[in-house]
Amino acid sequence: MSRAVVTGLGVVAPSGVGVAAHWESLQANESRITPLPGDRARTYGVTGAGQVPGFRAADHVDERLLIQTDRWTWFSLAAVQLAMDDAGFDPGDQDPYAVSVSLAAASGGNEFGQREMTSLYTRGPRAVTAYQSIAWFYAASTGQVSIRHGFKGSSSVLVTEGAGGLDSLGHARRVIRRGTAAVLAGGTEAGLSPYALACQAAGGRLSAGGYAPFDTGASGFVPGEGGAVLLVQDADRLGRHDDTVVYGEIAGYAATHDATHDVTAGPDHEAGSQLTRAMRLALSDAGVSAEEVDLVIADAAGLPDWDRLEIRALQEVFGHRSSPVPVAAPQALVGRMGAGGSALAAATALLCIRHGFLPAVGNLHEPITAPGLELVRRPRPQPVQTVLVNARGLGGFNSCLVLRRYRPEESHE
Template sequence: MTRAVVTGIGVIAPSGIGADQHWKSILAGELNVRRISAFDPTRYATTIAGQVDGFEVTDRVDPRLVVQTDRWTWMSLAATQMALDDAVYNPADHNPYATSVSLAAGSGGNEFGQREMTGLYTRGPRAVGAYQSIAWFYAASTGQSSIRHATKGPASVLVTEGAGGLDSLGHARRVVRRGTTAVIAGGTEAPLSPYALTCLGTSGRLTTSADPRAGYKPFDKQANGYAPGEGGAVLLVEDFRTAVERGSPQIYGEIVGYAATHDAFDANAPAPDATHMARAMSLAIADAGLKADDVDLIVADGAGVAQLDALEASALRMVFGDRISAVPVTAPQGFVGRLNAGGSALSVATALLAIRDGVAPAVGNLDQPDPAYGLDLVRVPRELDLDVVLINARGFGGFNSSMVLRNIAAADLEGIAKEGLP
């Protein structure tokens, strides 16, 4: 069967712009959650978030697009170009149908939409621009990226809240298997406008702590909700043979397993057990042709909500049994905030960098691990021989997704060079 590998990574996140900055910050344990500066958050229950510093949009996006699109699309366009540059892949050098775009979205163009709706309410219909109809839409980043790079492969947007990044990459693997040799996948978010923060707050899952150190704390005894954040990651997924034959400068890893389930319980509350989350993990591992014993590291969803963390720990025990106490578990998103769809895409980027360097990053902002979970939580970066990594993500409303990444062995590359892909 066709193998799907990641050859390019583009990151725009609170931890840095570019994969190298992000990785350096995560390994250093830098907390990049702070008081919201985009507007005065005083009147809101949640006042802290992960925010991207130093992102100069006019340096990275055509000014004509800047006025037509929202901040989340600016980030997607910029991260896409980073991923393409990293992979040394220019869609214009290939058949237009050889490249596809499959991005995730969780909240759409909030900032643009709020500005236009404010104009409508205060100055009337003539104050609303024509671009309002497309800038807020969930598919805006997918569409603009496809137009920007003149791609004609299958285009799609995955909308499953926090699980979206994994679902986008899972779909990318499916598209590659169907014959499109390269897919731009992942996602970004920019939910830090008053309207977006209000919507997120209705979940009851956001931290109300004004102190970032006391805020988003995955698997901590003091977990009290998560801090929202902006940014994410875009990755280039390619057919393994094509990537090698065209001389891709690196292959970060292979997407060997993926599965998604749904709680089918309640739109606003998680199922009281972790059955469907455990099922997503088991299906992903089986899809990879592996067993739970083969997993070297787990990048957890790490919601930072006591109830949700307990459910994820329960799901992990279902899948791994007694061995779970010996499998390293991390959730570095505690350092940057929960970035909705962009967060799970960023988790994949982080996992691939961990595989590359043989280092498991620490759980973000963890001070007092809850022993009741029975997990081997990574407290400081840990050197490990990482061959197989499992990544979990959940979306509000009952979405569960799991993905298995595997290191590409030198023998695989040599086999292609000498004999061709099996």
């Protein structure tokens, strides 16, 4: 069975543009939450947001395409190019039918859509551009990436809110196993427009006091924008003497659903059992025991009930270990960014494997009680071979991904 390995990372996030900037931010463990423009912070009850610093769309996107697409697609186009550059992957050297695009989306082109709807209501139908029909759509980034680079393999968009980034990577492995040579997977978001913030505020989950998961003062999350795109390739097609850097292997994946509308239920709710089940299925899929996991990058919603559910689920999976499993959540320093957040968490996990590093739980001052787990307070060097990444999406989605150091000598069995 083909092994899916990650050879390129493209990061466009509040932690910086590019792998080097993101890695430096991880090591520094500094908050990248900044004030929102205008009166958005006061209007929507948040102190700030994770915003991509110094991003100039014209540096990454053709001018003709800028007027046809939304900010989230600009992020995806930039992240795709960064991932390919990181891997030394030239689209011109590839069979276009052997390369697929499988990105995730949660909020779509909300800024573009808001602008066009405003034009409709204030100036009439003739003020709406033809691009409204495609720029807001969830598959817009997948389509624009495919067109830009001429990729003609089977492509898709995954829409499972915050779990989408992991689902796209799980799907990428599936596509690789079906015979495709390479897949660009992951996702980005740009959910900081007034419309997008209004939608998030309506759910009652935004925090006015900051994003502090697993802390006694947790009161919700701070929104963010950006994400990551990963280049996933068939290990067998890299060749024995290929000098391509391999960040790691997608070893296991699983997804479950809570099958309930009440996503804010307390710790006794059945939803926790489905997250537990997803973790166990992902570990089983990877052929990895709980004892072998060196790091968990948690979903870390920052909502007290959700955090307690995840802690209990982690205890059920890892509580019997001989030593506590380290649990990190660096996303608290950049904001919660839908599908882009889980894609960025996967990129972070691979960097931890490559460099031997444990990131921290961002903004953790007074940890909640979590026997059998180590909520990492400060980042530190430590060998990392295997990482479990958790992600949950509004509506009951649970996804888990196991990433591990790539060992070419291992069999495909």
